[in-house]
Amino acid sequence: MRQLYVRRGSRMTAAQAKAYALLDEFTLDLEDAKCTAEILQGNRKLLVEIGFGNGDALAQFASNHPEWLCIGVEVFRPGIGSLIRRCQKDELTNVRIAETDALTLLEALPDSTVDLLLVFFPDPWPKRRHHRRRLVNEEFSEIASRKLVPNGSMVLATDWEDYAVQIQDVLSRNRLMEGGPIPRYEARPKTRFEERGEKLGHNVWDFQYERVSTTK
Numbered sequence: 603m604r605q606l607y608v609r610r611g612s613r614m615t616a617a618q619a620k621a622y623a624l625l626d627e628f629t630l631d632l633e634d635a636k637c638t639a640e641i642l643q644g645n646r647k648l649l650v651e652i653g654f655g656n657g658d659a660l661a662q663f664a665s666n667h668p669e670w671l672c673i674g675v676e677v678f679r680p681g682i683g684s685l686i687r688r689c690q691k692d693e694l695t696n697v698r699i700a701e702t703d704a705l706t707l708l709e710a711l712p713d714s715t716v717d718l719l720l721v722f723f724p725d726p727w728p729k730r731r732h733h734r735r736r737l738v739n740e741e742f743s744e745i746a747s748r749k750l751v752p753n754g755s756m757v758l759a760t761d762w763e764d765y766a767v768q769i770q771d772v773l774s775r776n777r778l779m780e781g782g783p784i785p786r787y788e789a790r791p792k793t794r795f796e797e798r799g800e801k802l803g804h805n806v807w808d809f810q811y812e813r814v815s816t817t818k
Contacts (some may be wrong), residue, residue, distance in 0.1 A: 618683030621690070622796055622798045628686060630673055630698035632710040641715060650711070650749075651720040652704040652737070654679075655683025658791050659722060662684045664694045670717075675700045675707045704737055716749045719756040722790055726762040738769050745777040750813035757787050761799060766807035773811050781811030 607646060614622065614699050633750070649671045654660045654674040664672040674697065683700060689697050689716055700707045724737045738758065746756055761765050787808045796806060 610766065614680045617764045618680045619688060620683075620684035621686035623692075624680055624686055625682060625701065627679065628697060628699045630700045630707075632649065632700075633710065634783075636675055641671065643663070646696060647717040648715055649673065649718045649720070650675065650707070650716050651722070652707075653721065653724055654681065654685060655723070655793075656681045657688055658793070659789065660693065660697065661685060661688040661692065661694060662791055663789055664689075664697050665692050668694075668696055670696060671698065672696055672753055673707075675698060675704050677703065691702045705729065705742065705745060706740075708749050711749050713748045714760075715758050717754045719746055719754070720752060720790075721751075721756065721758040723759055723761065724765075726760065726765045728762065733768075736768065737778055738772055740772060740775075743772050743776045747776055747813055752815040754813045755781075755788070757784075758811075759787065759790060759806055761796070761804060761806050763805065763807070766809075769807075771807055773809070776811075778813055779811040781813050782809060784808050784810045 622718075647667075649663060649670050649672045651660045651672070652675045654676050655678065657674060660672055660674045664670070670693070674685060676699070682701060685697070685699065688694070721737065723737075727733055728736045750756065758769055760769065770782060770810075773781070785808065786806070787810065799806070
């Protein structure tokens, strides 16, 4: 069965390139004390989305929750440009962007600070010999659980069945996490690829796990 995943290119449109040039205004630099203070300030909640693609889910959440700080992690520059354009259009001031890999960003965050972690359609690395490159593995599970606040949530989605099995297997072994498959996560907007896949009968698997306050 053909999956929804489409390997993305790196060519930017003129509009995306113009927006990407403004990345410094949105960059999250965790070596900057001001950024760390912003993350830790008061009772402000923190969302982190790993691999935000074109930024639709992140921008939508940030718009609906202006009281949250929303951090997006991505290395796909056209997507970064698209998110910046959306932030400008909607006048979003609560979005920060980290152009780096997921584990580097998570390791740099203070422990027990993330209220909601989103991982929508991570690269499935479909060839068996590349499965070791998949994001959701034991190392990721351990780091992510440390970064979540007690009762904080991690929500994931994939359109690859064997990756769905791997996600559930890995996270079910983490003694700090509880959860499993859920119906479609309501805060996850549909992409045109997902809508096309639905018409062809393709499946999407959603998961939600919570950080428990004590080990099982």
